[in-house]
Amino acid sequence: MKKILFVTSETHPLIKTGGLADVSGSLPKALVELGEDARIIMPNYQAIKTTEEIRYLSTIYVNNYAVNILETRLPGTGVIVWLVDAPEFFNVPGNPYHDKHGNPWANSAERFALFCRVTVEVAMNRSYLDWKPDIVHCNDWQSGLVPALLSLEYSRPATVFTIHNMAYQGIFPSATYLSLNLPGQLWNPYGIEYYGMLSFLKGGLVYSDRITTVSPTYAKEIQTAEFGYGLEGLLSHRKDFLSGIINGIDTDHWNPETDSNISQTYNHLTLTKKRLNKTALQEKLSLPVDDSIPVFGLISRLIEQKGIDLILECLPEMLTHRLQFVLLGNGNKGFEQRLHNFAESHPDKISVTIGYDETLAHMIEAGADIFLMPSRFEPCGLNQIYSQRYGTIPIVRKTGGLADTVVDAVPETLDNKTATGLVFNEASPAALMEAIKRSLILYTHPKTWKQLQTTGMKRDYSWSTSAQQYMTLYSHL
Template sequence: MKKILFASSETHPLIKTGGLADVAGSLPIALTNLDQDVRVIMPHYQGIKNCEPGRYLCTVRVNNCDVNLLETHLPESDVVVWLVDYPPYFNHPGNPYHDENGIPWPDIGDRFALFCRIVVEVAMNRAYLDWKPDVVHCNDWQTGLVPALLSLEEHRPATVFTIHNMAYQGVFPSNAYTLLNLPGQLWHPDGLEYHGMLSFIKGGLSYSDWITTVSPTYAQEIQTPEFGYGLEGLLAHRQPTLSGIINGIDTKVWNPETDPFIAQTYSGKTLGKKVLNKTALQARLGLPVNADLPLLGLIGRLVDQKGIDLVLSCLKELVNMPLQFALLGSGDNSIQVRLQDFARLYPDKVSVTIGYDENLAHQIEAGSDLFLMPSRFEPCGLNQMYSQRYGTLPVVRKTGGLADTVVDTLPDTIKNGTASGFVFNDAVPGALLETIKRALVVHANPKLWQELQRNAMRKDFSWENSANQYLALYREI
C-alpha cells in the first residue's frame, strides 16, 4: 500500500472551475478503491460546499504565519481531505483564482506559496499528523513550488507533477521571489527563474521526479513551440521522465443505462431505443421532430481553443444539408451573438442554448447522432468520452486527448472493430466540413452505424483504468 498526498487547488464537488477539480475529486477515490492510502490537500476557500465542515486538527507555523489544518471527507467516500485554513488569504467570496467580479486575486502568488509550504510540512511529517506520504502528487502551477521546496529536504517523498493545461504557468515579477521569502538556492535559470521572472510551474517541471499530463498525445505536443508556451525546451529535456495518462470519466454519472436526465435509458444491446432521446430532445428544443434526420450536438466553452470558429464557418453550408444542430455553451460574446443569429434565421435547423444546464447536457449526449469537438488543442477532453459511452459518435480534431480516445472510421478500423468516430487533422473549416460529410455518408448505412456505436460504447474510460496506470507509476518512482 502506498501513502499518497494529492495536492490540488480545487476539488469537485467541493469547489470547481475546470477539469483539474474533476481529477482531484475522482482519482483519489479510484486509488482508494485499489487499497491505497490517499489524502487530498487543498486550500479552505469560503466557497467550499457539499462536504461536512472541517474539524480542527492542528496549527502549523510557516513563513511567520499560523495556519490551521482542518479535516473533512470527499462526499460519499472514505477519502480524507485536509483543508489549509488561513482566513486572510482564503476566506473571501469568489473562486480559487478570481474574486466575485472575475478579477484575479492580487495576492494569488502569496496564497499558493503559503499553500505549497504547508503541503511540504505535511509531506515531511512536520504537521503533527503522524502520517508521511510515499508520494506527493502535485497538480498545475498552484502546487509547482512543492517539488522545488522538497528538493532541499533529506529523506523526502517522491514527487509527481501533473500538467492539466500548459497555458497557465503562474509567472510573477522577480521581486515576488524576495517578497515570498523563497530559498535563494532555487533562484537560477534551471530552477524557478524564467527570463528574470518567478515561474511556479517551473518548480514542478524542473524538480519533480516524474511529470505526467492528461493524455499521451498532449505529452508529445507540449514538447513543441505550439503547445509548450516557452517551456518546450525544458519539457523535451525531461522527456525520459514525462508521460501521459488519460483522465477517466465518472461512469456512474455518465451511463445511458441508468441516466435519470434522459427520456429513455438504453444500452449497446437496446440501441433501437436511443432514437427516443433524439425525438424528445428535438421536442424540447423546438426543432421539427424527425427521427431520421441526423442531429449534431455540441457542448462546450465558446472560445477559439474549442474550434467554435470552425463550426461557425461551416454553418452556412450545414444549414443547407438534411440535418439539425443543437448547441449548449457560453463564452466569447461575439461568438454567442453569431450563433444566436443562425438560430433565429434557421429555427428548424439550429438550436442554441447559452449557459450551462446539466440536464440538457445529458440529453444532448444521448439524443445526438454526432458530437462535434473540433478543438485547436485539448489536453484531455471529457465530452468525446461521454459521447462514445452514449453511442453518439464524435467528430474531433486530431489533437491531445481527442487523438488518444477517438479512433477514426477507416476501412481497417471498421474491419478490426476499433472505429468509434471521425477524425480530421487541420484546424480549418474545410477539413471539419469534409469530415461531417463523411460521417453523414456512414450514418446513411444503419447496420454499419450501429456497429460503430457498439464499438464506442464498449470502450473503458473508467477512472479505475487511469488509477491503475498512476499506481504503476508511483511504484516505479
C-alpha cells in the same frame, strides 16, 4: 500500500471550475478502491460546499502566518481531505482563481505560495498529523512550488507533477519572488526563474521526480513550440521522466443505463431506445421532431482553443444539408452573438443555449447522433469519451487526448470493428466540413453506424484503468 498526498487547487464536488476538479475528485477515490492510502490537500475556500463534517486537526506557523489544518471526507466516499485554512487568503467570496467580480486575484502568488509551503510541512510530517506520504502528487501551476521546496529537504517523499493544461503557468514579476521570501537557491534559470520572472509551473517541471500529463499524445505535443508555451525545451530535456495517462471518467455519473437526467435509459444492446432521447431533445429545444434528421451536438467553452470559429465558418454550408445543430456553452461574447444570429435566422435547424446546464448536457450526449469537438488543442478532453459511452459518434481533430481516444472510421478500422468516430487533421473549416460530410454519409448506412456506436459504448474509460497506470508509475519511484 503506498501513502499518497494528492495536492490540488480544486476538487469536485467540493468546488469546481474545470477538469482538474473532476480528476481530483475521481483519481484519489479510485486509488483508495485499489488499496492505496490516498489523501487530498487543498485550500479551505469560502465557496466550498459539503454535506460532511469538518473538524480541526492542528495549527502550524508558516512564513509568519498561523494556518489551521482541517479534516473532512470527500462526500460519499471514505477519502480524507485536508483543508488548508488561512482565512485572510481563502475565506473570501469568489472562486479559487477569481474574486466575486470575475477578476483574477491580485494576491494569487501569495495564496498559492502559502498553500505550497503548508503542503511541504504536511509532506515532511511537521504538521502534527502523524502521517508521512511516500509520494506527493501535485497538479498544475498552483502546486508547482511543492516539488521545488521539497527538493531542499532531507529524506523527502518522491514527487509527481501532472500538467492538465500547459496554457496556464502561474507567471509573476520577479518582485513577487522577493516578497514571497522564497529560498535563494531556487532562483536561477535552471530553477523557478523564467526569463527574469517567477514561474510556479516551472517549479513542478524542473524539480519533480516524474512529470505526467493527461494523454500520451499531449505528452509529445508539449515538447514542441506549438504546444509548449516556451517550456518545450525543458520538457524535451526531461522527456525520459515524462509520460501521458488518459483521464478516466465518472462512469456512475455518465452512464446511459442509469442516467436520471435523460428520458430513456439504454445500453449497447438496447440502442433503439436512444431515439426516444433524440425526440425529447428536439421537443425541449423546439426543433422539428423527426427521427431521420441527424442531430449534431456541441457542449463547450466558446473560445478559440475549442475550434468554435471553425464551426462558425462551417455553419452556412452545414445549413444546406438536412441536419439539426444544438449547442450548449458560453465564453467569447463575439462567438455567442454570431451563434445567436444563426439560431434566430434558422430556428428549425439550430438551437443555441448560452450558459451551462448539467441536465441539458446529459440530454445532448444521449439525444444527439453526432458530437462536434474540433479543438485546436485538447490535453485530454472528456466529452468525446462521454459521447462514445452514449452511442453518439464524435467528430474530433487529431490532437492531444482526442487523438488517443477516438479511432477514425476508415475502411480498415470499419472492417476490424475498432472505429469509434471521425478524426480530421488540419484545424481548418474545410477539413472539419469534410469530416461532417463523411459522418452524414455513414449515417445513411444504419448497420455501419450501429457498429460504430456499439464499439464506442463497449470501451472501458473507467478511472480504475487510469489509476492502475498511476500505481505502476508510483511503484517505479
